[in-house]
Amino acid sequence: MAEQDTQVPEEVPGILHLDMDAFFASIEIRDDPSLQGLPVVVGGAGARGVVAASSYPARTRGIRSAMPMATARRLAPDLVIVPARIDHYRAVSQQVMALLGTVVAEREQISVDEAFLDVRGARRLFGPPAQIAALLRRRIREELGLPSSVGGSVSRAVAKIASAHAKPDGQLIIPAERTAAFLAPLPVSVISGIGPRAVAGLGDIGVRTVGQLLEVPVSALRRVLGPRTDDVVLLARGADRTGLGRRVRDKSLGTERTWDEDLTDPREVRRRITMMADDVARQLRASEFLARTVVLKLRSPDGATISRSSTFEHPTATGERLREHVVALWERERAGMPRVRLAGVRAMHLEPAATTPVQHELTARSAGWEDIEAAMDQARARFGTASLGRGSTLDPLTRQGQATSPDAEFP
DNA sequence: TCTGGGGTCCTAGGACCC
DNA sequence: TCTGGGGTCCTAGGACCC
Numbered sequence: 500m501a502e503q504d505t506q507v508p509e510e511v512p513g514i515l516h517l518d519m520d521a522f523f524a525s526i527e528i529r530d531d532p533s534l535q536g537l538p539v540v541v542g543g544a545g546a547r548g549v550v551a552a553s554s555y556p557a558r559t560r561g562i563r564s565a566m567p568m569a570t571a572r573r574l575a576p577d578l579v580i581v582p583a584r585i586d587h588y589r590a591v592s593q594q595v596m597a598l599l600g601t602v603v604a605e606r607e608q609i610s611v612d613e614a615f616l617d618v619r620g621a622r623r624l625f626g627p628p629a630q631i632a633a634l635l636r637r638r639i640r641e642e643l644g645l646p647s648s649v650g651g652s653v654s655r656a657v658a659k660i661a662s663a664h665a666k667p668d669g670q671l672i673i674p675a676e677r678t679a680a681f682l683a684p685l686p687v688s689v690i691s692g693i694g695p696r697a698v699a700g701l702g703d704i705g706v707r708t709v710g711q712l713l714e715v716p717v718s719a720l721r722r723v724l725g726p727r728t729d730d731v732v733l734l735a736r737g738a739d740r741t742g743l744g745r746r747v748r749d750k751s752l753g754t755e756r757t758w759d760e761d762l763t764d765p766r767e768v769r770r771r772i773t774m775m776a777d778d779v780a781r782q783l784r785a786s787e788f789l790a791r792t793v794v795l796k797l798r799s800p801d802g803a804t805i806s807r808s809s810t811f812e813h814p815t816a817t818g819e820r821l822r823e824h825v826v827a828l829w830e831r832e833r834a835g836m837p838r839v840r841l842a843g844v845r846a847m848h849l850e851p852a853a854t855t856p857v858q859h860e861l862t863a864r865s866a867g868w869e870d871i872e873a874a875m876d877q878a879r880a881r882f883g884t885a886s887l888g889r890g891s892t893l894d895p896l897t898r899q900g901q902a903t904s905p906d907a908e909f910p
Numbered sequence: 911t912c913t914g915g916g917g918t919c920c921t922a923g924g925a926c927c928c
Numbered sequence: 929t930c931t932g933g934g935g936t937c938c939t940a941g942g943a944c945c946c
Contacts, residue, residue: 564946792938805941
């Protein structure tokens with residue numbers, strides 16, 4: 500019995516990265532089979548809408564995520580645009596993650612459609628990593644009707660790169676000894692953290708592939724990448740051995756909106772950010788967090804973006820408190836922002852509501868709002884989201900039983 | 911008719927405390 | 929009278945990811 504469980508065989512590619520294929524689009528196609536084979540995208544149909552997800556038939560026409568919808572329409576005049584149903588996708592996501600949990604205990608969800616799995620412990624029961632990957636993909640296909648891809652490696656970063664190469668509907672396990680050969684010819688942009696800026700900077704010093712990056716003196720890389728250099732080199736070698744962790748908790752939570760037509764009336768801006776503050780406060784209460792700071796984000800038509808933040812005396816999840824601060828920030832900035840293309844409200848520095856002592860701010864004007872808004876939450880839960888809203892945010896156009904969320908007014 | 915909405919992480923300066 | 933530096937919080941902005 501020389502090999503004990505504690506002696507983990509490092510060279511087994513035991514880290515899997517599972518990535519759902521075209522997740523939002525695949526769900527819509529599954530739910531409406533008449534869309535099968537068509538260039539389907541999920542996203543906003545408005546003038547400033549963009550593609551959130553595209554089916555593979557759409558991709559063969561050159562359509563990509565984050566592409567302006569106008570461009571996508573030009574590429575595919577027969578494009579089918581399906582509005583996003585985020586709550587539905589989140590629910591399906593939970594089903595996927597629950598299914599993974601029946602096979603692999605060690606897992607870390609990293610986004611709505613991706614998870615890392617450490618399958619070293621599951622090998623005795625389910626076989627080598629490639630077999631586990633095949634099992635997971637088959638079950639997701641049979642039980643949820645959705646395609647997925649899996650990459651495997653000794654390294655998280657390489658597993659993620661491998662899953663991208665396995666798409667669509669495939670799997671690719673990279674043995675430890677083949678890691679360098681696999682990475683060398685790939686563009687540096689496959690490394691997480693290397694975005695358009697870094698790609699341009701590396702291109703200036705003649706570095707385009709991962710292999711080239713490893714041949715350049717670290718001092719030259721440091722001038723381009725700064726303090727990230729050591730991490731990038733580690734990832735480029737496929738040498739990261741970060742284990743799986745669980746996200747501790749959310750760091751921030753917010754909402755923002757770009758309008759098809761710029762807002763020019765300061766009162767209208769004020770009304771919109773008031774609704775957003777209420778919406779964010781509702782999200783805080785639903786997730787049982789209090790926020791210490793609230794941020795107002797504004798973008799003018801030329802793309803210039805500013806953020807202005809304000810910190811509360813006591814952490815809060817009350818819409819009235821968020822509104823006070825965010826409106827005050829707006830009043831300070833409105834003179835310099837005659838046209839508003841985007842506005843957003845984000846709550847930061849969250850803490851769990853349960854462990855934060857409740858502050859009854861009896862001297863504040865908003866005293867009592869906590870109770871009122873809690874009652875409104877309950878009423879909403881019973882009668883639906885359309886039943887209640889702040890009086891001042893209702894205008895004649897939306898009063899007729901419409902919901903008061905920002906989305907509701909621009910279907 | 912150029913570019914969404916949800917986020918995370920990092921840097922950097924100034925205030926303030928010790 | 930003149931003086932250092934560490935730690936932490938707040939604020940603003942930017943790169944990046946899905």
